[in-house]
Amino acid sequence: MATFDRRTATLALAHALSAAEHGLPVIPLSANKLPALRSPHRDRPGPSPCRGACGRPGHGVHDATTDPAAVRALFAAAPWATGYGIACGRAPHHLIGIDLDIDATGRHDSAAALRHLALEHLFTLPPTVTVLTPSGGRHLWLSGPPDVTVPNSAGRLAPGIDVRGSGGYLVGPGSTTAHGTYRLVPGTGTLPPAPCPRALLHLLTPPPRPRGGTAHHPDQGQGLIRFVLAAHHGQRNTRLFWAACRAYEHGFGDALAEALTRAAVRTGLPEPEARATIASAARLTTPRCTPPA
Incomplete structure (x- = not known):
């Protein structure tokens, strides 16, 4: 179990500022990988529609910024933060995160599943920024076109493969969590996020589901x-x-x-x-x- 102290918070801020300097919008995260600042609307019943228009911090990924002064203010408001999140889908990189989880049961190999998808759909994953997670999984950073919205998903591509797109975030390298530290895979830290292969982008952007006409069944969920x-x-x-x-x-x-x-x-x-x-x-x-x- 990691030990969290002032040095951990200082390092998290330093890494977040470095990411912001490279055009990556960031927010502070707690040791549980959730946004460190609680919603100012938490006492309202049900989810709040506010996405930060109220001007107060605590709107999760919608607080993400590249402005150094704003980053410092967010971390000052959350001195317990031990890491930072990087907002996906935002200019200039329009980041897409491919999260390859490690299955403790051994039933699913997410890396092998991604290779199979690449062979089946005829695309090659280019060298790109890769982050090693405390569990042994990997985050692959890809950039998407500005006019395409990639949704978040979990296990839709294949078991153990999660996708972080617009409205989602990735835990940034250098972040410390309750299970360990996220680290860059050697040799990938100087790479830019590689463009997402067109065939993979097609898999990540399924046709929108029709609106209306789908009532919630009592047994659903x-x-x-x-x-x-x-x-x-x-x-x-x-x-x-x-x-x-x-x-x-x-x-x-x-x-x-x-x-x-x-x-x-x-x-x-x-x-x-x-x-x-x-x-x-x-x-x-x-x-x-x-x-x-």
């Missing part, structure tokens, strides 16, 4: 609720956040929010914290209201 109820101490917030993200990605997050909140409270999570976590998931998976700046 019961697996996510059971997943939250099975959480042990130390994983309650993480499980709730994961389940809420999946619910919002599939279009029934608002309908399931109350049931998820009740399930989290039953595991011992305070209700305000549960609601704040669900609101963070809603912000992560909901497209931005305006194009990337």
Whole structure:
């Protein structure tokens, strides 16, 4: 388990400022990899539609900035931050993150699955910035075209492959979490994010689902609720956040929010914290209201 002190926070700020200097919008993260600043609207029932228009910090990835003074102000407001997040989908890089998870059960090999997709769809992954996660997984950084919105997804491409696009963020290298430190793979830190191959970009941008006409079925999301109820101490917030993200990605997050909140409270999570976590998931998976700046 990592030890967090003032030096950890200072290093996180230094790494965040360096990323911002290279045009990457950043926010402070806590040791659980969630945005360090709580929503100023956390006492309101349900997810807040505000994306930072109120002028106060605490809107997750929507606070992300490259302005050094603004970065320092965000970290000053969150002195407990141990890392930083990099907003995806924003100019100038329009970053797309390919997260290759490590499956502890050994049933899924995400790296092999990505290679299989490359062979099947005839694309080659170019050398690019690669970040090694504490679990042994990898984040591949790619840049996308400014006129294409890549949505966030989990396991849609293949088991163990998550995608971070518009409205999402990646944990930046140099960040320290409860499980360890994110580090650049040697030799990749000086590379720019490589352009996303066109065939892969096509896989990442599925046709939009038709709006309306899809009512929420009472049984929909019961697996996510059971997943939250099975959480042990130390994983309650993480499980709730994961389940809420999946619910919002599939279009029934608002309908399931109350049931998820009740399930989290039953595991011992305070209700305000549960609601704040669900609101963070809603912000992560909901497209931005305006194009990337």
